[in-house]
Amino acid sequence: MVGIVVVSHSERAAEGIREIAREMGGDARIEAVGGTEDGRIGTTPGPIREAVEAADGSGEGVVVLVDLGSAVMNAELALEEAAVDEAVVADAPVLEGALNAAVAATAPDATVEAVREAAEDAADVSKL
Amino acid sequence: MDRATQSEAIREATAAMADRMAAEKSFLTDLDSAIGDADHGANMNRGFQAALERLEDADDDPATLVKTVGVALVSEVGGAAGPLYGGSLMKASGELEDGVTAESSVAFAERYLETVEERGKASVGDKTMVDAITPAVHTYKKAIEVDDHDPLEALGKAVDAAERGVAFTTPIRAKKGRASYLGWRSVGHQDPGATSTLYLLEELFAVAEEHLDGDVEIDAEADVDPEELEEAAADGNGGGGP
Numbered sequence: 403m404v405g406i407v408v409v410s411h412s413e414r415a416a417e418g419i420r421e422i423a424r425e426m427g428g429d430a431r432i433e434a435v436g437g438t439e440d441g442r443i444g445t446t447p448g449p450i451r452e453a454v455e456a457a458d459g460s461g462e463g464v465v466v467l468v469d470l471g472s473a474v475m476n477a478e479l480a481l482e483e484a485a486v487d488e489a490v491v492a493d494a495p496v497l498e499g500a501l502n503a504a505v506a507a508t509a510p511d512a513t514v515e516a517v518r519e520a521a522e523d524a525a526d527v528s529k530l
Numbered sequence: 531m532d533r534a535t536q537s538e539a540i541r542e543a544t545a546a547m548a549d550r551m552a553a554e555k556s557f558l559t560d561l562d563s564a565i566g567d568a569d570h571g572a573n574m575n576r577g578f579q580a581a582l583e584r585l586e587d588a589d590d591d592p593a594t595l596v597k598t599v600g601v602a603l604v605s606e607v608g609g610a611a612g613p614l615y616g617g618s619l620m621k622a623s624g625e626l627e628d629g630v631t632a633e634s635s636v637a638f639a640e641r642y643l644e645t646v647e648e649r650g651k652a653s654v655g656d657k658t659m660v661d662a663i664t665p666a667v668h669t670y671k672k673a674i675e676v677d678d679h680d681p682l683e684a685l686g687k688a689v690d691a692a693e694r695g696v697a698f699t700t701p702i703r704a705k706k707g708r709a710s711y712l713g714w715r716s717v718g719h720q721d722p723g724a725t726s727t728l729y730l731l732e733e734l735f736a737v738a739e740e741h742l743d744g745d746v747e748i749d750a751e752a753d754v755d756p757e758e759l760e761e762a763a764a765d766g767n768g769g770g771g772p
Contacts, residue, residue, distance in 0.1 A: 444569070444608035471707060472610035475649050479604065479613050 404507045404517045405431045405457025405464040408500050409450055409473045413437040419467075419497050427504025433457045445473045450480035454489050463488035463514035465503050465521060469496045488514050498524035531741065536630045537590040539741045544585055544599055546733040548578035554729055561722040565709035570722040573607045577616070580606040592630050596623035610650070610707065611723060614659065618645040632674050632681045639667045639688075650706060657704035657716060659723035665691035666731060682735075682742040689735050692728045699724045 408423070410416040416436030423432055433453035438444040450466075457464045464486055468477045477491050492499055499521035506512055506520035531539075551558075551574045559571030581602035588598040596619055603616030622642040625634050643663050652658045669691035673684035699721035707723070709716040 438608035439605075442569075442608060443567070444573075446605055446608055446612065448605055472608075472613065475610060475613035475617070478649070479617055 404512050406503050407433045407453045407457050407466045409468045410436040411443045419500050423500040423504040427508050430504040430507040445476040447476045447480040451484045454484045458486040465517045466491045467496045467500045492518045492521035494521040494524050536592045540595045543737040547730050548582050550729050550733050551575045551578045564719045565716045573609045577603040577607040593623045593626040618642045621645045636671050643667045652706040656706040657699045657721050658706050659727045661699045662692040662695040662724035662727040665695040685735050689731050692731050696724045696728045
């Protein structure tokens with residue numbers, strides 16, 4: 403199964419987003435990572451890399467959802483170093499993208515590209 | 531200058547930069563609280579303290595030392611400055627594998643700028659550290675390669691250029707980074723990342739001055755050339771990015 407990593411500046415936000423995404427994509431493999439290693443608001447590449455490697459349990463690849471600025475850059479840095487075959491950052495809103503990705507990842511024929519596209523579709527959803 | 535002296539100078543420069551970040555911690559955080567998330571001073575201070583610690587066990591080789599500083603900043607800073615400063619130092623350190631020369635330092639500077647632009651997807655005029663780095667790197671390259679200045683004189687000119695770049699960030703609207711969320715309210719504030727870039731360059735110059743021959747005064751006011759800055763801006767915008 404394609405794995406999903408949710409990266410936020412806040413650990414609680416990352417975990418909350420995972421909680422919401424799991425409601426729809428219950429069986430998806432989702433890792434949540436957020437905050438700095440000493441518990442402040444921010445992101446660092448080390449824990450993101452570990453989460454990506456953990457999410458790639460069966461080697462079918464990983465899609466990473468990110469929130470603001472440094473989360474994007476640190477996720478990119480983490481992917482350059484991570485020991486996984488295929489992992490991408492989705493250009494998507496972090497919450498809606500994670501929910502879409504979780505649903506897509508549980509499809510029997512899911513691929514990294516399909517999960518990423520599903521996540522990125524969330525950018526076009528109008529709420530009103 | 532032999533490798534051992536180069537390594538010594540890199541260690542001294544890192545120590546001087548760490549002292550400067552400690553001294554400017556509150557000021558940088560004040561700048562960042564006006565238009566950002568109020569952590570730049572503390573983040574840079576923490577990152578450079580970690581870099582100093584990691585350098586204690588690092589091998590005396592210029593590329594290794596610079597890479598070690600980069601790795602420390604990436605792991606410890608926690609904000610966007612981590613991947614921007616640290617990731618770019620890591621990548622640019624590869625240019626110093628055969629030691630620090632006038633030629634390799636130009637390659638280092640260019641690679642550093644390129645990496646910051648790519649990672650941050652920022653160009654000149656976005657009100658970011660790129661506004662200080664671009665004029666500094668372009669001026670340094672021109673001083674060495676076109677005007678045949680020695681590295682110390684070139685670095686002095688680069689510091690002047692960075693200072694004018696920092697001033698340029700104040701009256702413009704942010705298009706990248708946390709400040710961009712403020713839109714027009716970002717106008718009138720000096721960019722923290724451009725400012726810390728200038729401080730680090732000033733420290734690099736001070737240490738270079740102790741190790742290289744030459745007598746150079748830094749005086750941004752004496753050498754203002756607005757055309758040069760515009761030229762740098764035009765070149766920077768041609769380099770891609772939104």
